[in-house]
Amino acid sequence: MKRPLLTILAAALISAALGGCQEQKAAPAAAPPADPGLVTVQPEFLPRLKIVPAGEIETAETLRVPARIEVDEQRVARIGAAVTGRVTQIHATLGQRVKRGEALATLHSAELSAAQLAYLKALSQMELQRRAVDRAKLLFASDVIGSAELHKRESELAQAQAEMQAAHGQLGVLGMTGSATAKLAATRAVHSLSSITATLDGAVIERKVTPGQVVQPADALFTVADLSHVWLVAEVPEQQAALVKQGEAAQAEIPALNGKRIEGRLIYVADTVDPGRRTVTVRMDVENPDRLLKPEMLASMLIQGTPQRRLAVPAAAVVREDNKDHVFVRLDERRFRLRPVTLGQESNGHVPVLTGLKPGEAVVTEGAFHLDNERKRKELEG
Numbered sequence: 282m283k284r285p286l287l288t289i290l291a292a293a294l295i296s297a298a299l300g301g302c303q304e305q306k307a308a309p310a311a312a313p314p315a316d317p318g319l320v321t322v323q324p325e326f327l328p329r330l331k332i333v334p335a336g337e338i339e340t341a342e343t344l345r346v347p348a349r350i351e352v353d354e355q356r357v358a359r360i361g362a363a364v365t366g367r368v369t370q371i372h373a374t375l376g377q378r379v380k381r382g383e384a385l386a387t388l389h390s391a392e393l394s395a396a397q398l399a400y401l402k403a404l405s406q407m408e409l410q411r412r413a414v415d416r417a418k419l420l421f422a423s424d425v426i427g428s429a430e431l432h433k434r435e436s437e438l439a440q441a442q443a444e445m446q447a448a449h450g451q452l453g454v455l456g457m458t459g460s461a462t463a464k465l466a467a468t469r470a471v472h473s474l475s476s477i478t479a480t481l482d483g484a485v486i487e488r489k490v491t492p493g494q495v496v497q498p499a500d501a502l503f504t505v506a507d508l509s510h511v512w513l514v515a516e517v518p519e520q521q522a523a524l525v526k527q528g529e530a531a532q533a534e535i536p537a538l539n540g541k542r543i544e545g546r547l548i549y550v551a552d553t554v555d556p557g558r559r560t561v562t563v564r565m566d567v568e569n570p571d572r573l574l575k576p577e578m579l580a581s582m583l584i585q586g587t588p589q590r591r592l593a594v595p596a597a598a599v600v601r602e603d604n605k606d607h608v609f610v611r612l613d614e615r616r617f618r619l620r621p622v623t624l625g626q627e628s629n630g631h632v633p634v635l636t637g638l639k640p641g642e643a644v645v646t647e648g649a650f651h652l653d654n655e656r657k658r659k660e661l662e663g
Contacts, residue, residue, distance in 0.1 A: 330649075337640065338590070345584075347582075349513075353511055360478075362497070362500065364456060366473075386476070388496065390474075397457075400449060407438070526547070526550065527550045533565065534580060591625070592634045593632060596631065609649050611645070
């Protein structure tokens, strides 16, 4: 009795297992996941889109590099004293506008006094030798002295004249003008005061002197600059140096002036690369009639490259997704795919497409934002 019972139970188990397998085989297969970049729109949505074939246009890459404002080195003077002396009075202050020849400071100089005294001695000696030559000529004419004596007196006069010219030149080196030297010769009055004067019209932008200070001719005491023109100086990476050429138009943005954009021309492109920074120095000349541009202000220089024909799309066609650039490419009348692309720098409302798109492919140029919203909505709906 036990064996038939066991046989019946085994048959029941086998039948149940086979039934389960048949049920598993009968279950439908899972649907493939939806493509998140693919969107299908209704016909009434299409009028909101503008679709054009991707084509080539002339675009010029705009290079943006950090820059700073500097004084025009051709319009700046670093002024010092012509003689060693002690400063007795300062006439110019920082920011003061000065004219060429205007006194900036006065100093007392024993060196100047000694040079004036040497000049007066040489002048007196020359005049003495001139009178001696005049007397010698009269005596020679009267046959009192010979020609040798006359030649001796003329030689002594020539030497005295040379010494006087040397002393006169030394006064010029020490900063005395021709009129001041003529006055010294007329009055024979030695004075020890020397003036430090401006050598161009401009503003005093630096002062490194105080009353009572002893100064040397090598010291730069004042810096005077004409700020009606300034330089905008930038360092261009050597990989992009081919985009800049002397004489080309350029622009700059000044953050300190609410992003004000100014225009000018590149007046200098360095012939060498800075070995430490691997950059090429460029300068842009900028007019500054209102003195709004201050030396050492920070700026951004915008340099327009040479136009080239490139595959490009309107900037409105670009969709940012996951910090990457995309465009919508039409597959058929109602289907569009969001495709990643690599873009260059925008120029005149268009962006060059470096990779990801072929010429002639239909691209959504207007309404891409709305199409992307439609794609995201359907993705959320599953």
